Amino acid sequence: MLEVNALAVAYGDVQVLWDVTLRVERGEIVTLLGANGAGKTTLLRAVSRTVPVRGGTIVLGGERIERAPSARVVELGIAHVPEGRRLWPDMSVEDNLLLGSYPRRARSDVRGSLDYVFGLFPRVAERRAQIAGTLSGGEQQMVAIARGLMSKPSLLMLDEPSLGLAPIIVAELFETIRRINDAGTTVLLVEQNVRQALEIATRGYVVETGRVVSSGTRAELLASDEIKKAYLGL
Amino acid sequence: MARNGAFAAIAIAALVAVPFVAPHAEYALDVLFLIFLYGAMATAWNLVGGFAGQVSFGHAAFLGIGAYATAIMTQNGISLWISVPVSALLAGAYSLVIGIPAFRLRGPYFSIATIGIGEATRLIARNWSSLTGGVSGLTLSSAPPLLLQYFAALALLVAAVGLAAWIRASRFGYALAAVRQDTDAAETLGVATTVAKTQALFLSACILGVAGSVYALHYLFVSPDSVFGFSTSIALVIMPIIGGLGTVTGPLIGAVIYTFIREQLAATLANVDLLAFGVLLIAIVVFEPRGILGIADRIRRMRKPPAVTVPDG
Numbered sequence: 001m002l003e004v005n006a007l008a009v010a011y012g013d014v015q016v017l018w019d020v021t022l023r024v025e026r027g028e029i030v031t032l033l034g035a036n037g038a039g040k041t042t043l044l045r046a047v048s049r050t051v052p053v054r055g056g057t058i059v060l061g062g063e064r065i066e067r068a069p070s071a072r073v074v075e076l077g078i079a080h081v082p083e084g085r086r087l088w089p090d091m092s093v094e095d096n097l098l099l100g101s102y103p104r105r106a107r108s109d110v111r112g113s114l115d116y117v118f119g120l121f122p123r124v125a126e127r128r129a130q131i132a133g134t135l136s137g138g139e140q141q142m143v144a145i146a147r148g149l150m151s152k153p154s155l156l157m158l159d160e161p162s163l164g165l166a167p168i169i170v171a172e173l174f175e176t177i178r179r180i181n182d183a184g185t186t187v188l189l190v191e192q193n194v195r196q197a198l199e200i201a202t203r204g205y206v207v208e209t210g211r212v213v214s215s216g217t218r219a220e221l222l223a224s225d226e227i228k229k230a231y232l233g234l
Numbered sequence: 235m236a237r238n239g240a241f242a243a244i245a246i247a248a249l250v251a252v253p254f255v256a257p258h259a260e261y262a263l264d265v266l267f268l269i270f271l272y273g274a275m276a277t278a279w280n281l282v283g284g285f286a287g288q289v290s291f292g293h294a295a296f297l298g299i300g301a302y303a304t305a306i307m308t309q310n311g312i313s314l315w316i317s318v319p320v321s322a323l324l325a326g327a328y329s330l331v332i333g334i335p336a337f338r339l340r341g342p343y344f345s346i347a348t349i350g351i352g353e354a355t356r357l358i359a360r361n362w363s364s365l366t367g368g369v370s371g372l373t374l375s376s377a378p379p380l381l382l383q384y385f386a387a388l389a390l391l392v393a394a395v396g397l398a399a400w401i402r403a404s405r406f407g408y409a410l411a412a413v414r415q416d417t418d419a420a421e422t423l424g425v426a427t428t429v430a431k432t433q434a435l436f437l438s439a440c441i442l443g444v445a446g447s448v449y450a451l452h453y454l455f456v457s458p459d460s461v462f463g464f465s466t467s468i469a470l471v472i473m474p475i476i477g478g479l480g481t482v483t484g485p486l487i488g489a490v491i492y493t494f495i496r497e498q499l500a501a502t503l504a505n506v507d508l509l510a511f512g513v514l515l516i517a518i519v520v521f522e523p524r525g526i527l528g529i530a531d532r533i534r535r536m537r538k539p540p541a542v543t544v545p546d547g
Contacts, residue, residue, distance in 0.1 A: 048422050074424030082422055088415035099412050102405070103424040151424060 001026045001186060002047070002078075002155060007056035007066075009039075009046050016042045017210045020056070024155065029177070029187040031197040033221075033231060034207035040190040041083055043207070044157050047188075048080035049073045060155075074103050079153035083160045083190075085144040089133030093124060093143055096132050100150025109152070116183075117146035120176055138169040142176075149180065156180065157188045162196060174200050194231040198222055238399075249388055253381055263384055269493045270387035271448055276473035276485035276492075277394040278441035283471065284480035285398075285407060286434045287414030288337070289345045292352030294466035295332070296325040296439040298359060300446020301461040305372045306365070308451070314378075318447045325443025326436050333435040337428050340417065349464075356462035371457030378451055387448055391486070394441050399482045401437075410434055414480070472511055476518060478527030487526050 002024040009017040017039045024030045032040045045051045047058055049070040058066040060076050068076075079100075087096050097117065101110045118125035121142045127135060132143060141161055148156055158177065162170040170193065178200045181187050191197035198204065198218055205215040206227070214226070221227050253263060275297065283289045300321040307317035336347045359366045366372065377383070401407040409430045412420035421427050450456050460466075473492045478484025492511075499507040522528045 050418065050421050069426060070421050071424045071426040074422075080422040082419060086416050086419035086422075088412055088419065090415055091411065095408070099408055099420075099425075100423055102409065102412075147423065 001061055003059040005057045008054040009042050010054050020212055022205050024188055028202040029181050031189045031201040031204040033194050038207040039210040040207050044159050077154035079148035079151045080157045081144050081148040085140045087132040093132050094128040096147050097150050100147035103151050106152045113150045117149050121146055138165050155186045159190045162193045267384050267387050270391040273486040273489035274391040274394040275445045276489045277398050278438045279470040280474040280485045281434045281438045284474050286410040286431050290348040291467050292348035293470045294462050295352050295355040296442035297446045298462035299325045299328050300443030301450040301456045304447035305450045305456050321447045322440040322443035326440040329435045329439030333432045337431050352467050356458050359458040359462050374454040377454055478525035481527050484527050
């Protein structure tokens with residue numbers, strides 16, 4: 001459903017991505033692995049059209065989107081849950097979620113979306129009246145993902161959802177990501193916690209200094225000596 | 235909401251009645267007129283600076299364009315039915331010309347750009363003498379009756395506050411709140427942030443354009459340093475901050491306080507009003523950044539402890 005071909009992105013004179021090619025098929029969980037500064041976040045931002053694209057193409061469900069405005073990309077079914085959660089801190093949890101249904105496409109069934117995300121995250125339902133900035137880190141991450149789901153995406157892009165969370169919360173969060181995927185949402189996951197990411201992923205790409213250096217199915221990546229050495233510490 | 239509506243209706247009815255109850259209290263009517271005018275201007279500024287969080291120090295440009303447009307058209311015998319709407323649209327059009335490039339900048343950079351835009355506009359008005367009369371400005375010969383001015387300013391205020399209340403509760407208002415609190419998050423969730431900011435600026439500029447018309451017809455004199463002056467832009471920032479930034483009624487409360495301080499203090503001692511605004515602004519930023527409405531909210535909370543307590547954990 002998503003095809004990225006020969007993508008190049010630069011911030012001013014500093015080139016961050018060179019010739020990145022990858023695909024995400026419907027129903028998959030695809031993970032991007034790689035060290036800090038490899039360009040994983042930039043790749044997601046290029047797809048959600050929040051950084052300008054220097055070269056290459058991005059195709060979503062047959063439509064070229066590398067020049068589209070970001071609002072159009074959301075209308076086409078991509079939800080980007082940015083790194084660091086980025087909630088609107090002075091709004092209630094519920095207002096954050098309702099604003100997640102801002103795209104035209106999502107507005108007909110706000111009630112149904114709310115029920116769905118409250119089912120996934122009972123904790124968020126309990127906190128719906130609370131001001132978002134006062135939640136704990138784990139709760140904020142849940143709200144951020146729930147807010148992304150409120151736009152009824154076909155592709156959910158998660159950027160470092162485990163960042164700064166306690167291990168037990170991380171395990172719970174990944175279980176929920178798996179359930180979201182089971183319910184029919186394709187997931188593109190950027191994660192530094194490689195072990196957790198590979199546990200739920202169907203496939204993965206390894207990004208190093210702005211290039212895709214290897215890729216494979218979950219089993220292939222887990223069996224790769226390089227991955228074991230570089231990311232799993234085995 | 236229904237209670238606010240009822241309160242607003244009573245307030246409007248009372249203000250409409252004032253000139254009939256006290257037709258000879260010209261000074262009081264004049265002060266009320268100024269409150270309406272400043273209230274409408276502060277409310278308009280607040281759509282951009284408060285709701286969308288884009289603090290502009292150049293809003294006098296829109297007031298000035300409205301004032302000059304009306305003055306020039308009136309001198310050429312054009313009816314107010316035409317000149318006032320055209321003034322609004324000219325100010326709106328100008329907002330698009332400057333908003334589209336300026337909104338490529340964010341936060342303090344946007345604010346700095348608006349200072350430049352405001353000053354540049356003033357200098358254009360000073361130097362384009364064939365159109366604007368240069369530094370000596372333009373003079374009009376006859377003012378509409380005070381009563382008409384009073385009702386025009388009241389109508390403008392009601393329209394501006396009504397628009398603000400409607401926007402705040404609308405999808406558009408939530409988009410602006412999202413822009414204010416986290417522009418990047420708003421962008422990734424499908425809010426066309428630049429479009430939303432530009433729309434807010436356009437509406438704001440149109441209201442200020444009409445305010446400029448009312449200003450010109452009241453004072454019968456417009457000059458670059460009066461309507462385009464930096465102090466006007468600053469006044470537009472001060473009023474919403476005093477009352478409560480990003481609220482519906484805050485700018486109006488700020489306008490009441492601003493007008494009283496100006497009328498009372500400026501008459502007794504020159505420039506002492508500026509000192510008062512400085513002290514007030516510092517006090518508010520330090521002690522209660524939510525302004526007078528924030529203080530009111532604190533008093534309410536002290537008197538009535540919250541009914542629902544949030545459980546720990």
